Amino acid sequence: MSTSRQHILGALRRSLQRDQPSAEERKQLEARLADPQAGLVPARGQRPHAEQLDLMEEMLRELAATVVRLDDADQVPQAVADYLKGENLPPQVRLAPRGDLRALPWSDQPLLEVTEGPAREPDTTAVTGAFAGIAETGTLMMASGPEAPITLNFLPENHIVVLRGSQVVGAYEEAWAELRQRFGQGAMPRAVNMITGPSRTGDIEQTIQLGAHGPRRLHVLLIDDAQSSGASPNSVNGGGVNGDGSDGPQA
Amino acid sequence: MAEKAQRVGLFVTCLVDLIRPSVGFAAVKLLEQAGCRVEVPRAQTCCGQPAYNSGDRADTRAIAEQVIDAFAGFDYVVAPSGSCASMIKKHYPGLFADDPLLRAKAEDLAERTFELVSFLTDVLGVEVVESSFSGAVTYHDSCSGLRELGVEAQPRKLLNNLPGVEIREMEESNVCCGFGGTFCVKYPDISNKMVTNKADFVAASGAGTLLAGDLGCLMNMAGKLQRQGAAVRVRHVAEVLADMADGPAIGEPDPGSEQNKSGSAA
Amino acid sequence: MQSSSPAFKDNARAALADQTLQKALKNVKSGFIGKRAKARERLPEFDDLRDAARDIKNHTLANLDFYLERYEEKVQASGGQVHWAATAEEARAEILKICRDVDAKVVTKGKSMISEEIALNQHLEGAGLEVVETDLGEYIIQLRKEVPSHIIAPAVHLTKDQIEADFRHHHDKLPAERPLSEPVQLVAEARQMLRQRYLDADVGITGANFLVAETGTSIIVTNEGNGDLTQTLPKVHIVIASLEKVVPNLEDATTILRVLARSATGQEFSAYTTFSTGPRRPEDPDGPEQYHVILLDNGRSQMLGSEFQDMLRCIRCGACMNHCPVYHSVGGHAYGWVYPGPMGAVLTPSLIGVDEAGHLPNASTFCGRCEAVCPMRIPLPRMMRHWREREFERHLSPKAVRFGLAAWAFFARRPQLYHRLMGVKMRLLAAFGRNQGRFNALPFAGGWTKHRDFPAPEGKTFQQLWAERQRGGPAS
Numbered sequence: 001m002s003t004s005r006q007h008i009l010g011a012l013r014r015s016l017q018r019d020q021p022s023a024e025e026r027k028q029l030e031a032r033l034a035d036p037q038a039g040l041v042p043a044r045g046q047r048p049h050a051e052q053l054d055l056m057e058e059m060l061r062e063l064a065a066t067v068v069r070l071d072d073a074d075q076v077p078q079a080v081a082d083y084l085k086g087e088n089l090p091p092q093v094r095l096a097p098r099g100d101l102r103a104l105p106w107s108d109q110p111l112l113e114v115t116e117g118p119a120r121e122p123d124t125t126a127v128t129g130a131f132a133g134i135a136e137t138g139t140l141m142m143a144s145g146p147e148a149p150i151t152l153n154f155l156p157e158n159h160i161v162v163l164r165g166s167q168v169v170g171a172y173e174e175a176w177a178e179l180r181q182r183f184g185q186g187a188m189p190r191a192v193n194m195i196t197g198p199s200r201t202g203d204i205e206q207t208i209q210l211g212a213h214g215p216r217r218l219h220v221l222l223i224d225d226a227q228s229s230g231a232s233p234n235s236v237n238g239g240g241v242n243g244d245g246s247d248g249p250q251a
Numbered sequence: 252m253a254e255k256a257q258r259v260g261l262f263v264t265c266l267v268d269l270i271r272p273s274v275g276f277a278a279v280k281l282l283e284q285a286g287c288r289v290e291v292p293r294a295q296t297c298c299g300q301p302a303y304n305s306g307d308r309a310d311t312r313a314i315a316e317q318v319i320d321a322f323a324g325f326d327y328v329v330a331p332s333g334s335c336a337s338m339i340k341k342h343y344p345g346l347f348a349d350d351p352l353l354r355a356k357a358e359d360l361a362e363r364t365f366e367l368v369s370f371l372t373d374v375l376g377v378e379v380v381e382s383s384f385s386g387a388v389t390y391h392d393s394c395s396g397l398r399e400l401g402v403e404a405q406p407r408k409l410l411n412n413l414p415g416v417e418i419r420e421m422e423e424s425n426v427c428c429g430f431g432g433t434f435c436v437k438y439p440d441i442s443n444k445m446v447t448n449k450a451d452f453v454a455a456s457g458a459g460t461l462l463a464g465d466l467g468c469l470m471n472m473a474g475k476l477q478r479q480g481a482a483v484r485v486r487h488v489a490e491v492l493a494d495m496a497d498g499p500a501i502g503e504p505d506p507g508s509e510q511n512k513s514g515s516a517a
Numbered sequence: 518m519q520s521s522s523p524a525f526k527d528n529a530r531a532a533l534a535d536q537t538l539q540k541a542l543k544n545v546k547s548g549f550i551g552k553r554a555k556a557r558e559r560l561p562e563f564d565d566l567r568d569a570a571r572d573i574k575n576h577t578l579a580n581l582d583f584y585l586e587r588y589e590e591k592v593q594a595s596g597g598q599v600h601w602a603a604t605a606e607e608a609r610a611e612i613l614k615i616c617r618d619v620d621a622k623v624v625t626k627g628k629s630m631i632s633e634e635i636a637l638n639q640h641l642e643g644a645g646l647e648v649v650e651t652d653l654g655e656y657i658i659q660l661r662k663e664v665p666s667h668i669i670a671p672a673v674h675l676t677k678d679q680i681e682a683d684f685r686h687h688h689d690k691l692p693a694e695r696p697l698s699e700p701v702q703l704v705a706e707a708r709q710m711l712r713q714r715y716l717d718a719d720v721g722i723t724g725a726n727f728l729v730a731e732t733g734t735s736i737i738v739t740n741e742g743n744g745d746l747t748q749t750l751p752k753v754h755i756v757i758a759s760l761e762k763v764v765p766n767l768e769d770a771t772t773i774l775r776v777l778a779r780s781a782t783g784q785e786f787s788a789y790t791t792f793s794t795g796p797r798r799p800e801d802p803d804g805p806e807q808y809h810v811i812l813l814d815n816g817r818s819q820m821l822g823s824e825f826q827d828m829l830r831c832i833r834c835g836a837c838m839n840h841c842p843v844y845h846s847v848g849g850h851a852y853g854w855v856y857p858g859p860m861g862a863v864l865t866p867s868l869i870g871v872d873e874a875g876h877l878p879n880a881s882t883f884c885g886r887c888e889a890v891c892p893m894r895i896p897l898p899r900m901m902r903h904w905r906e907r908e909f910e911r912h913l914s915p916k917a918v919r920f921g922l923a924a925w926a927f928f929a930r931r932p933q934l935y936h937r938l939m940g941v942k943m944r945l946l947a948a949f950g951r952n953q954g955r956f957n958a959l960p961f962a963g964g965w966t967k968h969r970d971f972p973a974p975e976g977k978t979f980q981q982l983w984a985e986r987q988r989g990g991p992a993s
Contacts, residue, residue, distance in 0.1 A: 005601040008760070008814045012582045017821035021583050029583055033731050033765055039772040040569050042562045059785070099804070118803040121716060144647040149802040154745045186591065188732045190804050191749070192792035195838045200788055202699040203654035203670060205541070205677050206548025212653055212704055213711065214742020214789065250774040263979050265929075269943050270972060272979035291983050293936070296929045302922060304883060306905030306914065310926035354942065394884040425840045431882025436964035437918070438880050440530050443968035445882075446848040474969030477955055502972035504954035 005184065034185070038139045038173040045136035045171030052135035052170050056163075059138025059224060062208060063197030067216040072223065074105055076162055079128060079221050081109045089158060094119055096128040098147040101162065119156055120147035126152040126215075131169040132175040133222075137196055140220070141175050143182075144191040153193050159215040161195075164225045257375075259287040261324035262318070262339070262364070264332045265297040266466040274466060277332040277493035280365050284493075285375045287327075294321040298330075298338040304432055308346070315343050319356050327374070328364040331489050332465045333396020336366040341399050362430065366396055367489060368464055369515040378412065382494035385415030389458035390488070391449070391472065392425045393465035406464060406488050414489070422456035423448070430471040431454075446475040454481055460500075462488040473501040518636045518664065519870055524878035532847040539608035541676050542848050545667070549839035553781025553890065563779065570773045571894045574830040577764055578821060584730040584763045585812070591733025595795030597808035605635035608813050611639060612722070612755060613644055615809055619753055621646060621719035627679035627737060627744035628652035629724030629815055630668055631757045632835060633855045634868070637722070649714045651743035654709050660687050666849030668856065669781050669835040674848045677703065711743070721747040721805065725758035727773065728810070731766035732794055735810060738777060740788040748793060754805035756793070759813045761829040767792075773832060776892035781834035816868045823904045828863050831892040837887035837897060843880055852877055859887035863900045871907055875914075933956065936980050948978040 013019055021029060047055065057067045069080055082093055092113040095101055106114050119126055131143040140161055144150045153159065169175055172194075183189060199214030210216050259282050268276045275291075282289050318339065322328045340361045344354035347353040371377040388410065396402035403425075410416050420514040429435060429445025436442075449472055453461050461476070461483050463469050473485035484500035499505050521528060532538055557563045571775045577584055589599045602608035617623060624646050626632065638648045638659075650659040654671035658664065660683050665671030672680070681697050684706055696702055723744050727736040735756045748754040764770050778784040786829040797804030820829055838858025849857035854874065856864050862877040871878075878901035887897045908914050928935040950956055950973025958966045965971055977985075 002601075004603045004607055006599050007603050008812075008818055009582050009585070011814070011818035012585075012760075012821060015818055015820075016579070016582065017822060021580060025580070026583070029580055030763075033587065036731065036766040036768045038768055039573075040562055040566055042560055042775070044560070063788075093608045101584040119796070121712070137788075139786055144801060144804065145798075146800045146802060150745070151803045154742050154749065172774075173768055175766045176771070186731055188734055188792060190794060190797050190801055190873075192734075192794075193745065193794075194786070194790040195788065196784075196786040196790070197788050201653045201741045202548060202705060202782065203652070203657070204680060204703055206544040206670070206673065207700050210699050211702040211708065212741035212743065213651065213708060213746055234909070246890055268979040269939055269976045272975055272977065275979040276982070291980070291982060293984075294932045294962070296932050296935045299929070302926055302929075304905065305918065305922050306902065306909030307909070307922055307926065308906055309908075313930050314926070329576040378919055394882065394886075398889050415619070427882050427884035427886070429842070429882065431884070433918075436884045436962070438526070438529065439967055440533055440965040441843055441846050441880065444533055445842050446969065448842075451804070453704075470972050471969065474955070474971055475967070477882050477970045478957070478968070479825075488658075499954055502680060502955040505951055505975075 036176070038171075041171045041173055042136065047170060050169070052168050053222070053224070056133050056138055056168050058133040059135065060197070060220055063138055065138070065197050065220055067220045067222055069222045069224060073100070073162070073164075073225070076221055077106045077112065079110045080160055082114050083160065083219055084112070084125065087158070092123075092125050093125045093127045093160070094123040094152060094156060096148055098125070098129055100122055101127065101129060114229050119151035119154065123156045124155045125158040125160060125177075127162065128152050130161050130163050130167060132178060133163045134170075134172055134175055134194075135168055136171050139172070140195045142193040143179065143189045144193070145189050146213060150191045150193065153195060154214045157211065157215055158217045158219070159198075160219045160221065162221050162223065164223045166225050206228055256286055257326045259289050260322045260328045261289055261291045261502040262295060262298070262322070262328050262330035263291060264330055267331055267472070270470065271466055273495060273498060274331050274487040274489055276472045277487065277489040277495045278329070280493040280495065281367065281371060281380065281489060282329060284380070285371055285377050286391070287375075290325070292321040297470065298335040300334065300338045301432060303342065303468050304515060312346050315346050315357065316353065319343070319353070320372050322360060325363065327370065328360065329367050329370050330364070331367045333366045333393050333400050333402050333488065334382065334467065336364055336467050337395040337399040339364045357493050365383055366400050366402055366464065368409065368492070369400060369405045370403045372408060377409070380409055380413070380492045382413050382491060383415065384413060384491045384494065385462055385498050387417045387419050387458040388460045388462050388491065389421045389453055390424060391421075391428060391453075391461060391463040391468060393468045394427050394461050394472060396423055397465050406462070410462070410488070413491075415423070416468045419456045419458040421452040423452055428468045428472050430468045432467065435471060446471050450475045450479055450481065453483055459484060460491075461485045462491060464488050469501055518856055520854040520873055522865065522874040523870070524879060524882060525851060528851035528853060529847040529880070532851045534621050537676055537679065538674055538848055541674050542845055545839060549783065549835075553780060553836060553839070556779035556785060560779065563776065566772060566776050567892050567894055570892060571830060573764060573769045573772060574893060577769075578761065578829055580827060581760065581763070581821060584765060585760055588728050588730040588733060588763050591730065592703070592795065592810055593733075596599045597795040597810060599810045599812055601814070602813045605618050605813070607817050608635045608757065608811050608815070609637060609640040611811055612692050612757070613641060615753065615755055615801055616641065616646060618721050619719055619807070621753070622722045623647045623649065623718045624715065624717055624722060625649045625651050625718035625747045625751065626655070626721070627723035627739065627747045628671065628853060629722065629757055630665070631759055632722065633664060634815065635757075635813065637757070641886065649718070651711055651747050652739070653704065653709050653741060653743075656707055656711065657683060664850070664855070666857065667835060667838060668833050668860075674850065687712060690710045701976070715746045715750050718747070718751040720753040720755060721749075721751040722757065725756050725762050726777070727770045728758055728763040729767055729770055729792075730763055732795045734792045736790065736792050737768060738774070738787045738790050740782075741790055743862055745789055745791055749804055752805060753807040753809070754793070754796070755809045755811065757811045757883055758814065759815065759817055761817055777832055777834055780836040780890065781894040820867050823865065823901055825867050827895050828860070828867065828900060830895055831860055831864070832893060834892055836890045836892065839887040840890050842884065842886070843882070849968055859897045860895075860899070863897055863904070866904050870902055872913060875904075875908055878902075932935055936978065940978050940981050943974040943978050944976060947974045949976070
């Protein structure tokens with residue numbers, strides 16, 4: 001295959017009518033890669049932080065996701081139990097193995113069976129955190145790692161996401177900046193999943209059906225934590241997304 | 252209105268020249284009413300689109316050069332067709348990429364060239380024309396005029412300002428009628444499907460008259476409507492705007508020259 | 518894949534006569550056009566984003582060698598492997614080798630047009646592997662042994678009644694009396710049938726919407742979640758991507774993603790946009806152990822630097838075909854190869870030759886709707902015209918057309934002769950046609966009069982009448 005590699009690169013350079021980029025060109029290209037610049041960010045993604053929370057909720061609802069806003073993370077187990085009951089789902093959840101989720105008062109819900117780890121086939125409901133919420137389109141960004149198995153996002157039919165207000169940003173670019181802070185320039189976790197609503201398909205006569213292969217239901221518990229009003233809204237370097245350092249996958 | 256008489260060269264278009272000269276005279280009337288001095292260079296035949304769209308660059312260039320020469324010196328060049336105007340305005344300069352002198356001439360011509368109705372409204376500032384036409388019309392947006400020249404609101408504005416006219420928009424008025432120049436004879440079955448859709452939408456609009464700004468599309472749609480036996484009359488929009496819609500519509504017999512009842516076509 | 522593009526006309530005729538297909542094709546118009554328009558309206562920056570997206574791709578293409586080398590380095594640094602494939606054959610062989618190395622029996626696949634381009638399924642099946650398409654549309658057409666008729670909606674040519682019949686036929690272990698007439702029931706059944714297959718698979722193959730040079734990441738955009746199950750559960754993840762998919766960094770991908778879903782389905786963002794970088798890390802609880810990228814050229818390096826370079830900006834959103842009245846009329850299969858509609862009319866001759874695919878760039882009215890909606894602002898009609906020019910230069914266009922064109926051009930280039938000849942001709946035609954005002958048959962115009970009347974000319978030409986008017990004659 002190394003001959004194919006040379007063959008293809010040679011053909012590309014012939015088509016570009018040059019050999020390698022010149023030293024000056026290379027410098028510019030390296031600079032462009034080393035310092036990624038946000039492109040045109042829609043105004044919708046640049047609203048003040050408080051408005052972004054409302055936008056996040058509004059966009060999620062539009063996507064046929066459901067949202068409950070909570071004042072405190074300690075209300076999560078109760079909200080999970082209520083949701084499962086309301087949807088007539090089995091009282092069992094597969095929890096992402098994260099310290100902050102584990103530390104929630106699950107024992108207050110004795111009827112709820114809570115296990116931890118990556119998803120297995122019979123699991124019906126996953127409860128996970130998120131790396132960020134992107135209000136622009138109601139998108140949840142998941143960064144895989146020991147505390148965030150990828151399978152939890154896709155295998156169970158129901159996905160409950162615990163999202164802190166302080167993790168909500170306006171635009172995708174803010175989340176990328178935060179991700180670089182966390183993982184380092186040019187590095188990525190194995191998988192970054194941007195999830196925008198439950199699984200859907202239009203493959204049969206272009207009528208939208210939910211739950212094609214991934215989750216049929218996406219339920220977001222949006223916690224209005226203190227930072228959501230306190231933190232500087234659009235500063236990506238100021239740690240808006242994961243400011244408390246405990247929400248990210250590698251915290 | 253222009254203060255000083257603009258010298259306008261009319262690019263008649265081959266179809267208007269051959270099939271429906273009355274559209275050309277409607278254009279002349281509209282331009283003269285708006286204060287233009289209209290001339291018609293005899294050294295014009297066609298804009299070259301049939302060759303251009305068939306991949307024949309050499310003939311296209313030769314014809315384009317002919318048009319460039321014939322219309323040198325006019326303040327404006329106006330065509331009662333979005334398609335032909337766009338050929339000159341949007342495509343001629345690209346034909347001479349390798350010839351700076353001709354390219355400059357082509358660009359100069361391109362700048363001076365306009366489709367009739369948008370020329371009246373956008374360049375001359377015409378808001379109202381006078382026409383005694385009365386009835387419900389529906390308007391088809393021909394593709395080149397719409398998408399290459401942005402002709403969409405202008406004809407509707409002038410039609411709306413006529414007291415006797417009611418516009419009944421059809422569904423998909425901005426979708427191609429299936430004419431496409433040589434397309435309609437190269438792929439007649441697909442073209443037929445497209446023009447059948449169009450005829451259905453025209454009929455469903457309930458308008459008694461179908462208007463558009465390009466004779467090719469009009470002939471295609473008229474031919475289909477008439478083959479289907481639809482009662483819709485089909486005219487170039489200039490005929491209505493110039494109050495010259497008294498004669499037979501496209502494809503209709505001329506009552507003045509009826510000779511024998513069983514007269515069959517070739 | 519074998520092409521039937523030379524039979525485009527016959528294909529089109531058959532498609533036009535197929536009432537079930539015509540019924541299904543109505544869903545293309547109703548399912549896509551209004552939604553895209555709404556999404557565009559909702560984002561004031563949409564058209565500016567199209568410009569930005571175009572500029573990003575242009576910049577990348579101008580430095581494609583640099584970005585591909587950097588992309589490769591980053592994939593390797595994250596523990597993945599890059600396999601360069603100059604041809605479809607090389608790509609197929611490399612994929613089979615990877616499968617054999619892990620002794621694979623079952624391969625699941627996310628939707629990939631490149632896989633169709635290199636006819637991967639037949640190759641793997643021929644080697645004894647079981648290949649399972651997991652995108653619902655792809656699954657349906659795999660059952661029917663068909664190819665996609667649309668690049669993002671592979672089964673858009675089918676009605677739900679047809680799909681119900683297929684499911685009843687193939688899922689014969691399920692109770693015969695089960696209700697299955699509604700899309701919701703069909704989707705649930707496909708979900709149930711495919712679930713175990715994801716878990717059985719040894720290798721998962723996906724395409725890529727983008728490759729990111731900055732990070733060595735491949736991106737897939739899906740709505741069903743099948744792509745994620747396909748690439749997460751098996752031991753091996755193979756990405757097949759053509760080499761023009763690369764962009765410099767995550768921000769560049771983001772800008773283009775903002776126009777992709779809106780142009781394709783009218784969604785603000787697709788349900789799942791997944792960024793994959795290398796195999797699972799030592800500390801990861803799930804994900805594939807191996808990560809391979811097949812970088813396919815298959816003719817693209819020749820498009821670079823040619824008049825067809827702009828086509829390499831294409832992001833496969835399908836907006837061009839969703840808005841194409843020719844596609845609406847005949848559907849995707851008539852085009853006879855992998856890529857239908859306007860983008861196919863440009864790309865197919867580049868990949869399989871204009872001798873084979875000459876009809877495709879000709880079967881367009883140049884209505885321009887495709888270019889008007891293309892998120893990457895690809896001048897599709899212009900490039901179709903370039904193909905016609907190549908055909909004309911090589912004398913590939915039909916003889917009758919060439920002769921007719923030459924005769925017409927001879928006169929069009931000689932105005933005096935032209936006016937004299939046409940003056941006589943029109944007067945004759947007018948005399949014949951005056952009574953009816955039109956002809957329902959005309960020699961040499963059978964293509965026209967088969968389906969519609971031809972209006973009789975008014976009589977004298979405009980030039981004759983104008984000359985008379987200038988002389989103070991009888992004209993109006």
